[in-house]
Amino acid sequence: MSSGKEPSGGTPLAPRLFGRRVPLSLVVWLALVWVTLWGDLTLGNVLGGLVAGLVVAWSLPLPILDPGIRVRPVALVRFLLWFGWDLLLSTVRVVVWVVRPGAPPTQLVRVRLRTSSESMTVMIMIALSTVPGSLVVEMYEEERELLLHILGLPGDATEAVRADVAGLESRIVAAFGTRRDREELP
Incomplete structure (x- = not known):
C-alpha cells in the first residue's frame, strides 16, 4: 500500500534538483513568459526559457501555499x-x-x-x-x-x-x- 509519497520523497510535478524541489509547472510557466518576452518561438528561446525557469525556480524557492479554493x-x-x-x-x-x-x-x-x-x-x-x-x-x-x-x-x-x-x-x-x-x- 502506498503512502502517497515516492520513495525518493519527491513528486513527479516537483522533482528534486541538487536537494531542492523544482515545480515543473512553474518552470514551464516561466519558460512561456520568457518566449513571450522574446517574441519569437524558436528552439533556442524555448530551451533558454526552460534553463532560465529552472535557475529561477531552484534559486528562489517559493513556499507551498493553499489558497483554500476547491473547484466543484x-x-x-x-x-x-x-x-x-x-x-x-x-x-x-x-x-x-x-x-x-x-x-x-x-x-x-x-x-x-x-x-x-x-x-x-x-x-x-x-x-x-x-x-x-x-x-x-x-x-x-x-x-x-x-x-x-x-x-x-x-x-x-x-x-x-x-x-x-x-x-x-x-x-x-x-x-x-x-x-x-x-x-x-x-
Whole structure:
C-alpha cells in the first residue's frame, strides 16, 4: 500500500534538483513568459526559457501555499448561471433607474457573512462589486460583516439584500469552498 509519497520523497510535478524541489509547472510557466518576452518561438528561446525557469525556480524557492479554493464543476456551473442571470437583471434595473427622471433609490446595508474563509470572503466581495447596482463600501473583519451600497431597490430592501447575499455566499462556497467552508454554513 502506498503512502502517497515516492520513495525518493519527491513528486513527479516537483522533482528534486541538487536537494531542492523544482515545480515543473512553474518552470514551464516561466519558460512561456520568457518566449513571450522574446517574441519569437524558436528552439533556442524555448530551451533558454526552460534553463532560465529552472535557475529561477531552484534559486528562489517559493513556499507551498493553499489558497483554500476547491473547484466543484457542477456547483460552478450553477453559480455561473445564477451569476449571469443576476448580472442581466441588475443591469436592466440600473438602466431603468438611469433613464428615469429623478434620483434612484439608494441605501447602505450591513450584511453579516457566515463564512470565516478569507478566500470565500474575497470571492463574495468581488462578485458583489461586479454586479451593477451594488458595491462593497467597507468590510468589518472582526464581525465578518460587509457594508454594501445598493442602487435601484425601492423601499427598505435590507432583508432582500441580506437574503441575496446569503444565497450568493452559499453558491460561492458550494462552488469553490473547502469541506470546512461548506460545513461552516448552516
